[in-house]
Amino acid sequence: MDESGAGSRRMGHSPLSRRAGSGSATLDLTARRAAATGGCDEMRFRMLGPLLVRSGAGWTRIAAGRQRLVLAVLLIHAGRTVSTEQLADVLWGARPPRTAANTVAAYVMRLRRVLGGDALLTRGSGYELAAGEGEIDADVFERSLACGRRELRRGRLEAGAARLAQALRLWQGSGPALADLPETPVLAARVAHLEQLRLGAVEDEMGALLDLGQHGEVVEELRRLAEESPLRERRWELLMAALARCGRRAEALETYQRARRVLRAELGVEPGARLCAAQRRVLAGDRMEVGWRPAGRPETERRPPAQLPAGVAGFTGRAGQLARLDALLPAANAPAVVATLTGPAGVGKTALAACWGHRVRDRFPGGQLYVHLHGHGERPPMPPAEALAGFLRALGASRVPADVGEASALYRSLLDGRRVLVLLDDARDAAQVRPLLPGSHGCVALVTSRDRLTGLVARDGARPMALGVMSDREARDLLTGLLADRAAADPEAAMELARLCGNLPMALRAAAANLTSRPHEGIAAYAAALAADRLGGLEVDGDPHSGVRGAFDASYATLGQGARLLFRQLGAPGPADVTAAEAATLIGGDVAAAARLLRELAAAHLVEEHATGRYGMPDLLRVYAAEKASGTGPARSRRATSLYGAG
Incomplete structure (x- = not known):
């Protein structure tokens, strides 16, 4: 969509700079430009508009179309390996030439001449774009946008509006991301995601400026934005609020009728609940406190839930599994993703899920929900109604329906339009999980269980991921991290201890905890005693339920x-x-x-x-x-x- 209104802000015409005459506006604009360009010196890649790279001579466009396409694909997967086969599929579709691999390698070689040898890495049969923090404008945009919204949630409206303006100024012109590249499926999701973020950022900035009392300054810009994107009801609502606050009630009511005509003509629908409510408030003479919040968010939702459990201290390894989880992240406009992380007791499913959740929490501005479902253990499994009640309260619901179906429907309604991570830990079976699955685009539900949850895969399209014991190297690194000098002083004893623990993370941590509480006992002596009583030696002193035997008992009981x-x-x-x-x-x-x-x-x-x-x-x-x-x-x-x- 054309965003010339947003583009004009990036060129220095933000309403926040037009306050009191041309002189003060110029001074204010200079300050905002300085803030908006902060951190750009580190930037190497620009994709918010045409694709550009920074070279010694400044910003450069990759002239060759296919090389530019290869770079774009690597850029949207920065930090991850893209196979030669994937690149060939983007370049030639179902009929690549026989020399496809060599041709891709030649394109990468030419790109390296422009970017430098440290930017494009060969990884097996593929390539990885290595970009540091702040080197890709799209990443900087998303971080600035998230920061601006956090400031708004805290009530710091000036700071939030300034950060949103800073984020929007990163866009080059009014076109989409990667504007000089052909539309391809592999790029389309990322481009659409960034466009939706930009549209939302424009509306959030306008809402913040209205809250700052600048309705007179933003009213004409809101009119332009509404006309440019007439199917986005939020813009009509903001325009009505600005007009009403300026005392132009008749124009505000005509704006509603204009929006209604457009929606009926283009979509065959009536205006939504919020736009209808805006009309009623204008008729009643209300002040129209629309605020900065995106449409559909009640006041009780202004602070998103952040329920992830604390990460496990000394988390080690699992790089491949973390990369697979990263690959699950959907675009904002993509359907919700359900994934299962399954494995035996004590293998570290919850630790991995929590670690990944904290790594990607900024990708879920709508919040992170967590519940321990007690699928295996002394407590009976948690009924779905109880889990839903907790989620609904966290999301600000004023009531919690007793009926599971009604509660689940309300839960999905509250998640609508929000990008939320839902971590469902220790599920007993698929029936316990289904009412807790989100339906909103951009959401992810990650379910951990000792059961394979095949029903979720078959019926609900869940993506399965099995977790096994650690590799020998991961087990050694974990013990070294937990026991430090003691493991380094006797590496052979540490490896024998890892073998006796079966490379099972719970067993390794139990052994390390026992050794830590017995500072005068050597690893070799502990391992010798463990060899004689494998399960007894892996009980945790003073906490038998944290030992391996207790975890196995819970699985056996099912x-x-x-x-x-x-x-x-x-x-x-x-x-x-x-x-x-x-x-x-x-x-x-x-x-x-x-x-x-x-x-x-x-x-x-x-x-x-x-x-x-x-x-x-x-x-x-x-x-x-x-x-x-x-x-x-x-x-x-x-x-x-x-x-x-x-x-």
Whole structure:
């Protein structure tokens, strides 16, 4: 959409600068220009308008169209690897030439000559644009916009309006982002997201200026903005408020009729609730306190919820998983994303989800919601109605419906138009989660569970992500971070300790906590004692519920009787994995029933399907299964012997 009104502000005609005559306006404008250009010296890439790069000679346009397209794709994925195959798909679609990989490499080589060798990195079979903080104008725009809105929420209207003006001045002209590039699907989402942010920023700035009492200064600009984007009802509402405050009630009412005619002609709809309410307020002679807030936000929502749990101290590793989560982030106008993060007890699902949530919280200006659903543990699973009640109160609802369906509908209504991260921790099953899923564009729901939640994937389009134990290097780094000099002084003992912990984060942290509370005990001595009692040695002193055995108990408690029996049988000494036929021998049942029980155990992450049809247990779980089976009697021994032999 054409934003010449916003563009004129960026050229120095913001209403905040037109206060009292030309002399004072010029002085004010100079100060605002200085503020608006702060930090631009570090900028290397401009995409808010035509694509430009900073070189020794100043700002330069990449002349070759395909090289410019390659740079644009790398730019919107800055900090992440883009494969050669992805680049070829953007450049040539479904029919790339045979020399596509070499041609892409040649384009990258030419770009490096302009950008310098440190900007474009080769990563395996792809490339990464390495850009520091403040080097991409779009990133600076989004940070300035978020900062401006925070200032407004705190009631600092002048500062907020100034930061919004600073953000908007980063745009070059009135065209869209990447204005000199062809429309392609891979760029379209980012371009549309930035355009929606710009439109919202213009309206937020106008609302702030109205709150500052500058209705006389902004009224004509609001008229221009409403005519340029006549389907954005917020602009008509702001214009009506400015006219009413100027004492021009007749014009305000005519503005409503003009908006109504446009909406009926273009969309076949009547004005929305807020615009109708604005007309009623004008008729009643109200002052029209519209404020800076985006349309549809009641006063109780002015401070977004920030419910994420604290990040785990010393969080280590998981770089690949964090990158996969980053790839889930939708554009503001894209449908809501649901993702599942599943894995066995103690693998670090909540820690990873919380760490990622804090990393990307600025991408969710509507807030972050969190609830522990108690899917596995001593407490019964939390009913969806209870979780919804907490969310509705956090979102400022004045009432909480008793009916789950009605509460869920109100929850989705309150999320409409907001970009919110919803972290649903420790879910029992898909039915517990469904009423809590957002429907608003730009939202993300991340669900952690020990269950695979296959129903969410099949029915709700959730994107599954399985989390396993740490790699040897990650486990070593975690112990080094937790035990510092003690781990560095005896690295072999630390690696043996990691092995005995099965590289399971909960076990590693329990061992490190115990060693920290016993400063005179060496790692080697602790590891030797742990080898004799793997689960007992991983109980946390004074807090048995934080130990590994307690976490495994909670998963075991969710199983049916048949699955419990098979789980205990799998703790017997013998092969590392079994088939359904071998499992049937263990429990004295038929193969089909054993296959169902194995799938139940796999869904609960109590066994792993290493290869098609072959299931095994991680080391610590096998120890736990053997412990659970210790009192099952001679029948087990006969069946186990028939399969595994006496040894």
